[in-house]
Amino acid sequence: MTLRIVVLPGDGIGPEVTDEAVRVLEWFVRRRAVPLAMERRLFGAAAWAEQRTTMPDATWDAIMAADALLFGATGSLDQKHIPPEERRKGSLLRMRKALDVFANLRPVKAQPALAEASPYKARTIAGADLVFVRELTAGVYFGTPRGIQTLPDGTRWGLNTHAYTEAEIARVARFAFTLARTRRNHVTSVDKANVMEAGALWREVVTAVHAREFADVALEHMLADNCALQLGRAPTRFDVIVTDNLFGDILSDCAGAINGSLGMLPSAALSDPDPAGRRRALYEPIHGSAPDIAGMGVANPLGAILSAAMLLRWTAKAPAEADRLEAAVGSALASGARTADIAVHGEPVLTTRAMTDAVLAALDASLPEG
Ligand code: NAD
Numbered sequence: 001m002t003l004r005i006v007v008l009p010g011d012g013i014g015p016e017v018t019d020e021a022v023r024v025l026e027w028f029v030r031r032r033a034v035p036l037a038m039e040r041r042l043f044g045a046a047a048w049a050e051q052r053t054t055m056p057d058a059t060w061d062a063i064m065a066a067d068a069l070l071f072g073a074t075g076s077l078d079q080k081h082i083p084p085e086e087r088r089k090g091s092l093l094r095m096r097k098a099l100d101v102f103a104n105l106r107p108v109k110a111q112p113a114l115a116e117a118s119p120y121k122a123r124t125i126a127g128a129d130l131v132f133v134r135e136l137t138a139g140v141y142f143g144t145p146r147g148i149q150t151l152p153d154g155t156r157w158g159l160n161t162h163a164y165t166e167a168e169i170a171r172v173a174r175f176a177f178t179l180a181r182t183r184r185n186h187v188t189s190v191d192k193a194n195v196m197e198a199g200a201l202w203r204e205v206v207t208a209v210h211a212r213e214f215a216d217v218a219l220e221h222m223l224a225d226n227c228a229l230q231l232g233r234a235p236t237r238f239d240v241i242v243t244d245n246l247f248g249d250i251l252s253d254c255a256g257a258i259n260g261s262l263g264m265l266p267s268a269a270l271s272d273p274d275p276a277g278r279r280r281a282l283y284e285p286i287h288g289s290a291p292d293i294a295g296m297g298v299a300n301p302l303g304a305i306l307s308a309a310m311l312l313r314w315t316a317k318a319p320a321e322a323d324r325l326e327a328a329v330g331s332a333l334a335s336g337a338r339t340a341d342i343a344v345h346g347e348p349v350l351t352t353r354a355m356t357d358a359v360l361a362a363l364d365a366s367l368p369e370g
Pocket residue numbers: 013017072073074075076092261262263264284285286287288289290291292293298299300301303341
């Protein structure tokens with residue numbers, strides 16, 4: 001059965017990098033018979049400009065019916081003219097919540113070819129291979145009450161609520177422990193149990209789920225501020241890091257420094273499987289719309305392309321093809337292919353498209369007929 005992949009390019013560099021990820025997926029359709037059909041849909045600021053809605057009904061229906069979404073980026077500077085209600089309607093947060101994709105996998109692997117692009121010493125990052133399991137559909141991003149309110153004395157205050165139920169913590173913990181069993185069997189749970197009640201409950205529930213169901217997996221707890229330090233000081237000590245929505249957002253960007261650029265990092269947001277074993281899935285690079293370089297054709301497409309590799313692994317269930325794509329990215333980098341964000345030694349700087357051409361050439365070379 002052909003899998004329906006809804007492509008949501010979005011704002012800024014979103015369309016530039018998503019086009020390249022689609023070109024790569026089309027290579028897998030053509031050359032490896034992976035059964036995917038990609039369809040592009042408008043949402044957000046681009047949809048507003050054309051149709052005066054940020055979420056056309058056709059887009060929402062396609063999102064809900066899709067086997068997976070391939071998302072570019074959201075965030076344009078000129079959204080002030082869009083009414084707040086409309087902005088929420090077309091928001092990434094609404095999609096994540098509606099799809100219930102609570103487990104956000106953000107893998108970070110040190111690319112040997114990029115050691116010089118990293119601000120860290122080569123020996124510090126060599127072999128780093130970790131994955132965040134970021135809780136994505138609860139916590140302070142969604143907690144209520146929230147809003148900007150005016151007190152009786154006229155003072156305005158901004159209010160958000162950091163809240164987790166036991167069930168929300170337990171399911172993401174189970175995801176992390178299960179994933180760890182397929183890796184190096186080690187989980188670091190990151191919270192601020194010393195300051196926040198939601199953090200104390202997080203630690204309690206993770207500990208209980210571990211003791212009850214996953215005692216074979218090594219578990220450590222770490223405070224989030226220390227984790228920010230350890231990601232730079234000793235990233236090889238981590239295997240799976242499970243953490244809440246906000247810490248996961250910030251700490252995964254911190255880990256982007258390992259390869260020198262946010263443009264390198266992919267992600268997959270997954271739901272629990274339905275009875276037929278299918279997960280809802282949203283794949284996206286972790287970077288944003290990068291307004292400073294949008295429209296220039298110079299953005300690094302590798303975060304989007306590696307997100308496509310995650311789609312091959314999790315949605316197409318083609319792990320050998322996912323490995324092939326990850327290896328092709330490694331070979332393109334090893335051959336010296338660099339976009340501006342990861343170029344440090346005066347290597348010729350490639351455009352977004354030319355970087356993808358280098359990956360496609362490596363894919364061609366991976367086939368027996370060359
Ligand atoms: P950003 O990720 O857009 O950019 C941060 C820095 O990294 C910029 O200097 C940018 O040029 C660089 N960068 C990012 N991706 C790159 C790539 N692929 N290649 C080369 N360089 C790259 O973060 P920001 O500037 O803090 O936010 C800009 C907008 O993006 C905001 O509106 C924000 O809300 C939004 N945002 C969206 C997402 C998402 O869609 N998932 C994620 C983060 C930020």
